Amino acid sequence: MRGKQVELESLWEEVREVSLGNSVDRLHSSPTPLQFLRDFVSQNKPCLISNAISHWPALSLWPTPSYLSTSLSSSLVSLHLTPNGQADALAPHPLHPSLCFVSAHVQPTAFPRALDLIRQPPNHLVAYLQQQNDCFRTEYGELESDCDDHIPWASEALGCLPEAVNLWIGNHLSETSFHKDHYENLYAVVSGEKHFLLLPPTDVHRMYIWDYPAARYSYSEESGEFLLELEEPERRVPWCSVDPYPATGSAEQERSKFPLYFNGPKPFEVTVKAGEILYLPSMWFHHVRQSPGDGGCTIAVNYWYDMQFDIKYAYFNFLQSLPYQSTDDQTIPESECEDLGYHPCHNHLSRNLRYLKDQ
């Protein structure tokens, strides 16, 4: 066991030593397609690019809320509602002993009303426009001419057009928990800032990916309350267990539960400002928080391009298939977790089940 630990730790270190360095590379203008492919995509290595979207009308138009509300005055959009800004994240459930993988309540909402809820959040209700189904080209078609429908140098490098283009409008309360996507991701921030934590796919064991039962918030506008409902029939979702920013009271406990994350190499920290693009390589784990811009919200557009399922993907699957537990890892094994529930806050579950509406 100790042998494999040493080998894994060497892998985490070596990928940083030979390729990634200590921080994400920064480019001050758009790369050529060849440069992008050779220096970043082929190497599965992120980069932050300035001055690549300076020509987008969105950069000057979207920070003005009235512009958006006027353009989308008659649009019904998919608004994601949670009591705490944590959707597609782990949360406790009173009827289940372990944590659940929780999805937001999705409410079709008139865009101007949705934007108001994001910009002036009521208590106990966090709204996030973040439908990841190519929504920019469907729900937000009216904004199409405000930015490019693809990133030209990326499309040429990758040899295809984006599979999906998504719009994200949120506030500082919304947070995206650690996960990975099977896409090459070009993430452009238009207003405000996005704060990413990034870990390469080599670090998969540091994420403690376990299966959790899927649950979904159900929000009643009448009562202003959220119910958390387990999906039926039961569906289990593999998800990263690590919260990189645990609440002060539980920090010590979280650190001892997930030592490979907290004691290993620091994640790459990148803040993407308005006007910048992050290249987030396929299979990289990422956690995202955000700060609002002048208009009171954070706005971003991301382009998902199909990834190549090549030797890197095969290596990743092999690595992930290796069972591993640190010798100083005090975590209860996954199988036991499922039966017993490892979350220490059972006494808080009922308190968390229903969240009161802002009064």
Added chain:
Amino acid sequence: MRGKQVELESLWEEVREVSLGNSVDRLHSSPTPLQFLRDFVSQNKPCLISNAISHWPALSLWPTPSYLSTSLSSSLVSLHLTPNGQADALAPHPLHPSLCFVSAHVQPTAFPRALDLIRQPPNHLVAYLQQQNDCFRTEYGELESDCDDHIPWASEALGCLPEAVNLWIGNHLSETSFHKDHYENLYAVVSGEKHFLLLPPTDVHRMYIWDYPAARYSYSEESGEFLLELEEPERRVPWCSVDPYPATGSAEQERSKFPLYFNGPKPFEVTVKAGEILYLPSMWFHHVRQSPGDGGCTIAVNYWYDMQFDIKYAYFNFLQSLPYQSTDDQTIPESECEDLGYHPCHNHLSRNLRYLKDQ
């Protein structure tokens, strides 16, 4: 142990299923730099390219031995001599219980004489022009204008010029044992054919890479005999133990010694004909045999480009670091091999030590 075997076998299969397929891709003309980088280099995937060097004068000039001998009439070249065509290969040694890693005797020779020895091989003396030190641009400078000094689409894709360009002139007796190089390799055949066996880096455990003591042939022109001398001080070289074409008498034994190779997925077989280029990706294991062309020898030029030491390299090193032995693997562990010698032919060693000159 059985668990890890299953995982490794899944890796060998998956890289073929998702990326490599059952045979090496063939292109009927030069790829664009982007296509080459995206579809092959980035994916660490070989391809065979036709019609990429049709404009080389070498294709029509070099198959005529008198052209080469005239052009290089005053050149002294590094001729590699062995008794059996096996240099940089494993061979038994009488004073050492295990096999050794054997290098050729390198004899500075007038080119016309060297070419004669290759085209009309005497008994028990195999000559091969194959100095891998950028020899094409040094020892063979007179031939420079007969082919390109780099492969334009590869140089543009990889963002650099070749680190080394090597010329290879040999006959059907010379064979290159399984090994890998830390370079991207563009291998152009000018006359005759090269027969490659290829295995991806994922298959490293199937190569049984063990340490062998280094030895070198010393050839006496006077006596016509080879001596095999261990290097002093001792130097140990990690080398692939598998001979994919064992002699008829030892085939069964070799198959049972190296089951992961012989019972696993077949290596990719590629014959590169005159006028074709093989892209041999960095870190791929390759074994090479050759058939002569009209002029009585096989001639090739290869371009070594620096590889990227990226996440693929880190994954490979991790994979290689995992100790592994098949449950049905009857091989004596390496440590014991070194002490005891596993080669079954000890009684033949003295017979093999000295090779008689052609008489």
